[in-house]
Amino acid sequence: MLEALRSLLWGWPVLGLLVAAGVYFSCSTGFLQLRRPGRWLGAAWRQPPGEGKISSFQALTAALAGSIGTGNIVGVAAAITVGGPGALFWMWVSGLLGMGTVFAENVLAARHREAAGMLGAIRQGCRRWGRPLAALYAGGCVLSSLAMGNMAQTQAAAAALSSLGVPAGGTALALGLLAFFVARGGLARGVKITERLVPCMTLLFLGASLGVLWVFRENLPRAAASIFQGAFCPQAGAGGAAGALLAMGTGISRGVFTNEAGLGSAAFAYQEVEGRTPVELGYMGMFQVFVDTLLLCTVTGLCILCCRSPLLEGAQLTLYAFSAAWGPVGGGAVSLCTALFAVATLVAWSCYGREGLFYLTRGRGGTVYAVGAGVAAALGCLLPLETVLQLGDAMNGLLALPNLTALFLARREVRRTLQEEERREHRRGTRQGARELFIKF
Numbered sequence: 001m002l003e004a005l006r007s008l009l010w011g012w013p014v015l016g017l018l019v020a021a022g023v024y025f026s027c028s029t030g031f032l033q034l035r036r037p038g039r040w041l042g043a044a045w046r047q048p049p050g051e052g053k054i055s056s057f058q059a060l061t062a063a064l065a066g067s068i069g070t071g072n073i074v075g076v077a078a079a080i081t082v083g084g085p086g087a088l089f090w091m092w093v094s095g096l097l098g099m100g101t102v103f104a105e106n107v108l109a110a111r112h113r114e115a116a117g118m119l120g121a122i123r124q125g126c127r128r129w130g131r132p133l134a135a136l137y138a139g140g141c142v143l144s145s146l147a148m149g150n151m152a153q154t155q156a157a158a159a160a161l162s163s164l165g166v167p168a169g170g171t172a173l174a175l176g177l178l179a180f181f182v183a184r185g186g187l188a189r190g191v192k193i194t195e196r197l198v199p200c201m202t203l204l205f206l207g208a209s210l211g212v213l214w215v216f217r218e219n220l221p222r223a224a225a226s227i228f229q230g231a232f233c234p235q236a237g238a239g240g241a242a243g244a245l246l247a248m249g250t251g252i253s254r255g256v257f258t259n260e261a262g263l264g265s266a267a268f269a270y271q272e273v274e275g276r277t278p279v280e281l282g283y284m285g286m287f288q289v290f291v292d293t294l295l296l297c298t299v300t301g302l303c304i305l306c307c308r309s310p311l312l313e314g315a316q317l318t319l320y321a322f323s324a325a326w327g328p329v330g331g332g333a334v335s336l337c338t339a340l341f342a343v344a345t346l347v348a349w350s351c352y353g354r355e356g357l358f359y360l361t362r363g364r365g366g367t368v369y370a371v372g373a374g375v376a377a378a379l380g381c382l383l384p385l386e387t388v389l390q391l392g393d394a395m396n397g398l399l400a401l402p403n404l405t406a407l408f409l410a411r412r413e414v415r416r417t418l419q420e421e422e423r424r425e426h427r428r429g430t431r432q433g434a435r436e437l438f439i440k441f
Contacts, residue, residue: 009397017404018262022097025104025407028415033099033286040099040290043283054272058191060284061198062269062348065190066149067260067292068202069345070156073338076300077317080308085223086230088301095293098261102285104407104414109267110278111417116271116355117141118264122402125410133402134359140398141265141356142369147395149349150179150373151380157342158381159315160335172381175346180374183350184366187272190351194344201340202291208322208333209299215325216306223305259293263396264403268352279421346377 026033033040044060054062079087105118112120115134123134158171182190213220260266266288270281303321312320315338322330350373357369407414 005394006397008394009401010393014397014400018101018400019094019097021104021262021404021407022094022099022101024100024411025414026097026100028411029100029103029418031100032103032418033096033290040283040286043280044287053188054191056270056273056276056284058195059269059273060288061194062187062191062351063266063285063288064198064202064291065194065344066265066269066348066352067288067345068198068296068341069153070338070342072205072292072296072341073300073318073334074156074315076297077304077315080301080304080317084230085226085301085305086228086232088227088298088305089231091293091297091301094261095259095289095297098259098293099286099289101261101407102259102266102289103282104411105261105264105267105403106270106285107278107282107414107417108406108410109264110270110276110281111413113271115359117268117352118403118406119355119359121410122406125406125413126402127409129405133405137264137399137402138356138359140395140402142353142360144263144265144395144399145349145353145356146372146376148393149353150346150376151383153342153345153349154377154380155383156315157339157346160338160342163319163335164332168381172378175343175381176374176378178343179346179350179377180370182347183354183370183373186354186366187269187351190347193347197340197344197347201337201344202296204333204340205296205337206299208326208330208337209303212303212322212325212330213299213306216303219306220302223302226305227301259289261289262404263399264406265349265352265399268355269348271355277421278417282418 076088076091079091083090105121108121108125109118112124114120115123119134119138122137123130126133154172154175157175158168161171162168182193266285270276270284273281276284300318303325304317307321307324308317309320318334319331322334324330326333350370353373354366354369357365
């Protein structure tokens, strides 16, 4: 039943639309992610004065928390298990194109703040179908927050903490209470956690991963070569074509699972930010996808491929890689990082789901949602991983379909907004140059 629902809502047609959106917005912006890397890198670190109740740094950490989850560890390992090393290449493609999609989502959400996140853009941009599509999106957001944002994360956290001697029942209770606490307070409470947690856990994981790659540095060329070989499966015949399609489908699916490009969820994190133009918020979305997929997923995949065990699969591959490099300390480090990534995503998605419910109920039902989030987080610790992933993929489809509809209908607005911003930047640069020339003479 779940597999049929997953195939319907998250099959090749939806993945094709996600890729098409990434291709279109990358091309229509002149491949902004490659053309102006200084802009989206700089936007992530520049903190303008006079921001709103939530600073842009806090919003960025919340957006990163929502996307940097167990998919960066468990999802990458699962993708390599199913699709082979080539799946990592297609995760890169998904991430690169996803930068264009997330840019468009953040721009539209910032221009339509009548409702939280992409809800305003969907309602205003989809003409007469706007209201029902926005309601569908809000419902999908609630369900996805309980499935992918809560249950999938806590399941992985429970498995990781059990290797450190923490019983699943204790993990279920703690994470259930955390989800309830955050969902009751909303984004203003959640960012107080993410602004401290996200930088620490990211640096910890990067440091540990680079340590593994240093230990197995002699295997890096072979690992890199296997990614490109597996991506296109040069073997002749139908088997090679089937392998390439499997690697492509798995990589794109897992890539979206980690960076959430095409789901519009990251836009919720920036709804309270002031002092930023829509284009600057779009740049911040690009940085988010870069860190999530092109940086963290890459180092995870390379760690696995540098010392891959043919007898293991899934998350055990990642655990094996770190343990092979650093012994019990490495295994403990990856287990701790998995748990921290799960907690970060749990915090962010508890806030996103709350906004979806508030849209449907006009601000009511906060306590009911908080209870539901707590129960889902606890149940996730006890359910099989495959069941949770199937449910999470299906719920992602409910987000993707109305979101992609709004993106394609408002595609000219995104391009026009970027062109206006670039013209303003050009005029400012011209005036500044003239001022400097006048002072010089």
